[in-house]
Amino acid sequence: MPEPLRQQIDALAGRGTELFRQLVESVRDYGIFALTPEGTIATWNSGAERIKGYTADEAIGRHFSMFYPAGAVARGWPAEELRRATLDGRFEDEGFRVRKDGSTFWANVVISPILDDHGELIGFSKVTRDLTERRESERLLEESERNQRLLVESVRDHAMFLLDAGGLVRTWNAGCDRVFELSANDVVGKHVGNLYTDSDVARGVPRNELASAAAARVHHADGQRRKGASGAFPAEVTTASLTNREGALTGFVLVVRDLTHHDRVVSLEAESKRVHEFIAMLSHELRNPLAPIRNAVTLLQRVSSEPTLKRSTDIIDRQLTNLTRIVDDLLDVSRITGGSIHIARQQVNIVEVVNASISSTRQLAQSRHHRVSASFTDEPLIVLGDGARLTQVFVSLLTNASKYTLDGGEVVVSARDGDGLATVKVTDNGIGMGDELLRRAFDPLVQGERALARTDGGLGIGLTLVKSIVELHGGTVAAASAGTGHGTTVTVTLPIVQSNGENVSTTGAPGSASVRVLVVDDNVDAAQVVANILELDGHEVSIAHDGPAALEKVRGGFPDLVILDIGLPMMTGHDVARQMRQMPGGADVRIVALSGYGQESDLQQSATAGIDNHFVKPVDAEVLSLYVASIAHQRNAGQT
Template sequence: MKKAPAGADGPAAQASPREAQASAPSDAPYRTLVESVQDYAIFTLDVTGHVSSWNKGAARIKGYTREEILGKHFSTFYTPDAVARHWPDAELKAAAELGRFEDEGWRVRKDGSRFWANVVITALRDPDGKLIGFGKVTRDMTAQRRTAEALRQSEETLRLLVEGVKDYAVFMLDPAGNIVSWNSGASYIKGYRRDEILGRHFSVFYSPDDIAAGKPGRLLEQARRAGRVEDQGWRVRKDGSLFWANVTLTAVYDESRALRGFAKVTRDMSERRRNEELERSSQRMSEFLATLSHELRNPLAPLHSALAAMRLAPGNPALADKSLSLIERQVTHLSRLVDDLLDIGRITSGRIELRTGPLEFNEVIALAAEAARPSLEAKSQRVAVQTHAASIPMHADRTRLVQVMQNLILNASKFSPAQTTISIVTAVQKRTLLVQVIDQGRGIAPQSLEDIFNMFVQESRPGTDVQGGLGIGLSLCRALVELHGGTIAAASAGPGMGSTFTLRLPLPVAHEAATMQPPHAAAGGQASIVLQAQRILLVDDNRDAADSLAMLLEMCGYDVTIAYDGVEALHVAPRCRPHIALIDLAMPGMDGFEVVRAMRGVAGTGQTRYVALTGFGQPADRQQSERAGFDAHLVKPVELETLFGTIARLQRPE
C-alpha cells in the first residue's frame, strides 16, 4: 500500500486549530457585546425550550447565575397560571411558525417576585432552514407599566370626576363645533341625554337671535385665536326654556399644535342672577323707603312749626296768614307725593284709565306752569314758552297731561340753579307734537339718560342729594305719555350742561277732515272710490287708540269694524270680511301673532291683507312679524300718510 502524498488527505493536510480560527470569522466581539448588556436579558433556548446561554442582563433581571439556570426550561420564569395554561409552549410554537413572537406579561424572578416584561422570541435556524433553537430577549418594563398605570388611573379618576359633576356641563367639541363628549352635569343642566346630543352642533343651545347673529361661530373663532373665551348670556334647554349661563370655551391642541377641538364648561347662573336682581330690587326699595321717609318728614316739620307759632300768637293776623300759606304749600306737596305713589300703583297694576276729551295744549302748559309756580318762585326761576302756534288742539286726558308737564317743570326747577330760565318749546313734525322742556341745570351723565325713567331711580344716592325726591316722577311721566301713544326721552351734553326732555304726542286730524283726502285720491276721483270701498278690521286692546284711529279712518271713507281683543276679532271677521286687518301685536291673552295665524282659517278672510301695529320697529321685530304672516309692519304712533300709503299698496293687485 502506497502512502498518501503529504498535504493530501492525512493529518498533515488538516489545518491547525489556530489556522482554523484565523481563517473563520470570529464571533468573539458579538459574544462580548451580548454578554456585557445589562438592561436586557439576552439568552438562547434549545428546540425544547431549555436555556442554553445566559448574559449578565439576564442574571441581573431574573436573579439566576449562569450555573443555576443553564439546562433549565424557560417556563421557570412564568407564573403558575401561565404554566398551567401552557403559555410557554404556545409562545415557542408561535415563534417557530411565524419566525418571531412578541408578548408582554408578568414574569417571575428567582426570589419569587414578579416584574412586567416585554419579551421577544426569535426562531434560530441553520443554513438549511432547520430549527436549532430560539433567541430570547426580555426587558423589565415594571417602572414604565407603573407610570402608565398611574396615568391611566389618573385619567380614569379625572373622567369619573368630570362625569360625576352635576353643577357644571362639561363636554368636548370637535374643531367644527360638534359635540363629542357629554357629562351628567350637561344632561342635568341642558336636558339632553348623551345619545340625543352626541354629534350635534353646539349652536343648538343658543337662541334664534344669537344664531342669526353668528354668535356660536364667533365664539369658536375667538377661542381659536386667544386660546380661551368666556361669555355670559341666555342659553336654551331641550324643552325650550331659557337659563342664564356662564360659559368658558377653551381650545385644545395636540403636541404638534394641531387643533383637536374645544373644551366647553357651562354653569347655570339663573338662580344667582335672580338673587342678584332681588338684591338690587331690595336695595332699591330700601333706598326708596328711606327717601320716602325723608320726603314725608320734610313737610311735616314746617307744618308742626307753623301750628306751634299760631298757637303761641293766636291774635297775630300777619303770622296766621304766613303760617296758613306755608301749611297750604306743604299740604299740596304731601298730596302730590301721595298722588304720585297711587298713580304708580295703578299704572303698574294696569288699573289706570285715561279720561280723554278735546283740549288745548297751550292751556295745558299754562296750567302746569301755574301749578309749579310756588317751587319756581322759591328759587326765583321763570318759565319761557315758545309755541309754534296760538292753538294746538288735541284729544287727550287734560289732567294727566298737566301732571306730566308739571312734573317735567318741577324736575327742571329742582336740578337748576336759582334765577335761571326753564324753556318750553313746541313744534309739529307731520302728525306729532314735539314738546321740549329745557333747563340750565346740572345735566345728566350719559349712562343715566335711560335709567332715570325707571321706577325709584335717582341719579344721586338718597340722602346725598339736597334736591330730594322719590324717584318716581319721571317714571310716572313716561307711563302717562305712553298711555297716550307718545314717547319721552332725555338728552344732555353731560354734567353741568343742562338737560332737555323731549315729549312726542300724536296729533288728531279731526279739524282737517273736511279737506283731507287719502293719498292718490285727487287724480280724477278713481282712487278715492276704490279706497272708500275698503273694509278694515281694527284690532287693539287700547280702546282710546282704537276708537280714535277708527274715527279718522271712517272720516276718510273706510268701513271700519273694531275688535278690542283677539277673540273678538275672530268672532267679527266672518261678518265684516275685511280687506285689511290692522292688528296690535302686544295684546293681553291673545297677542297679534296668534290672531293673524288664527284668522287665516276663518271664513271670509281669504283675501285679507294683514298689517302689524306695534311700538317696536327694530329689524328683528319686522322680521318676526313677516315670519308670522303680516304683509306690512307699522310702528306706533303711525303717521296717517304712511298708513294710507300702506293700505293703498296692499289693495293693489300684485
C-alpha cells in the first residue's frame, strides 16, 4: 500500500468516532438514533428529524414509545420489540408510526442491541425508514391486480385464461366455464392442446399458434375448439405472448369468443337478404300479369251491361283486388323488415282520408251486410303526412273490422280533435280479441281466428303495417277489446298541424282534354289494354314493345306522355328515359314508369333516370285515367 494512502487511513481511524457521528448525522433518508436499555432516546440524526418531525432537543430524553399508535403502546409493543431484539440480536418490523403533527406513516424499523466489550447491554440502535409511498404503490398495485382479476372473472361472453411458457393452463375464468363447458379442474395444469379438436392436435395447430404468438407478440386465429366432453364450436382466438423485463417469454394470455351465435346471425342475415330479393322479384312477376287482367276487367265493365257478364266481372274484380293486396303485403313485409318504408310529408285532412277509406271498403262491408256509420268533427283535422300511406292505414283497419265481424254486424268510425291530436277510432262488434292476441296484435304474421272461411286472403301483417306507418307519422296506435266475442276498437292518434291555407287534399276535375300517349311495354296484352282504356278516354295512343322501337317513334315527334315499363328487352326503361331526355324536345315530355318493381330503391332509380312518376303494377284504371286527364288539362291550360 502506498505510504500516502496509509497515512490517510490512519488519520481517519484516529478520528473514527467523530467521523462515524458525522456520517450518521448526514443521512436523511433514514431515521437513525440510539436508545438506552430502557428505551429512552439518546441520539437523533437529521433523517429522524425529517421523518418524524421532532428536533433533537424535542426527542432526546423521551421514551421512543411516543412514535407508536396508542393501541400499540397499550398492548406493550415497544417494550416487546426491545425484548425480541435483545434475545435474537436483531428485530425488524413494519407498521404505522406517529409523527409530531399526529399524522401516521408506514415504517420499516430495525432495532439492534449495543453491547460493551464484556457483552453487556448498554443500549439499542434503531433505524427507521418511511415506506408510505412504497406501501401506497403496493396497495394500488394489489388493488389493480384484484380489480383486473375480478374483471376477468366477471366476463362471461369471452373465455380469458393464462398459459405458462410451456403452454400449460394456469388460470380459468367464469367465461371459460361457459364457452368451453369445462371446469377449472378439467383444464388447469394441463396443456392447452386439450382445448383443440383431435384433428388440429394431429396437425400441430396448438404448437404452431403458440410459436406464432411468441414470434409476433399477438396471433389471431379462427377455428374449432373443444366444447364439453366431445363437442366443438367455432371460435375466434387471440393469443398474446407475455415477457419479463429482459424479454424472456413467461407465458401467454388467450381470449376466446364463441362464434356460434355470430355465424348464425350472419347466416340469417344472408337468408333474409335472399328472401327480400325473392319477394321483390316475386312481386314484380306477379304484378306483370295482374296489370293486363285488371285493365281488361275495367274494359269489360265499361262496355258490357249484360247481367251475367257484369256479375262475373264484378267477382273477378273483387278477387283481383284481394290478390293485388296480397302482392302488396308481400312487398311491405320486405319493406318493414328492411326498415325502408318512407313517407312523403304534406298537409292532409285526416277526415277526408278516413272518408276515402270508407268508400274504398264499402263493397266489402256491403257483401257482409255490415252497417258502417261515421262520426266526424266539423273542422278539418290537418296532419303532416303521406295521404296514400295514411289511406293504407285506415283501409287496413276497416278491412280487418269487416273480416272479423259476422254478417249483419256493425262498424263505427269516429274522428275527433283532442289536445292537439287527431284521434280516429274504428270499432266493430265482431269476434274480439283475447289478452294474448291483444299483446301480439301488432307483431308480424299474427292473425286471429276468422269468423268466416278464409276467403279474403291476407298475410297477417295488416296491423304491423298500420303500426309502422302511424309511428313514422309521429303517432300511436292501440287495440282494445273486452274479450272474445265482444268486438274490438283500434285507436289511431296523429299530431295535428296548422293549415297553411292551401287546399291540401282536393283533386280538381281534369276536364275532357286529350293528349298524345306512347305506351312502352314488352307485355303485348298489358300494353294493348292500357292503350284501349286511354283511347276510350279520348286520348291518341301508340304502342312500342321495346326500347329501340320507342326511341324510333319519338324521333318523329314527341308525344305529350310516355308510359314506360322498366323491365324491357335489349335496354331497360331507365336507359330509354335517359336517351329520351337527351333528344331534342325530350326535356318537356312527361315520362311515367309503370312497372312491377315497386321498392323504394326502384322509385329512386326511376327519379335518377329522369322519370317524373313511378306507378306500380297493377295500377287502378281509374287512377291512371285521372292522372292522364290531369296532364291533358295542364297541357291545354299551358301550365307545363
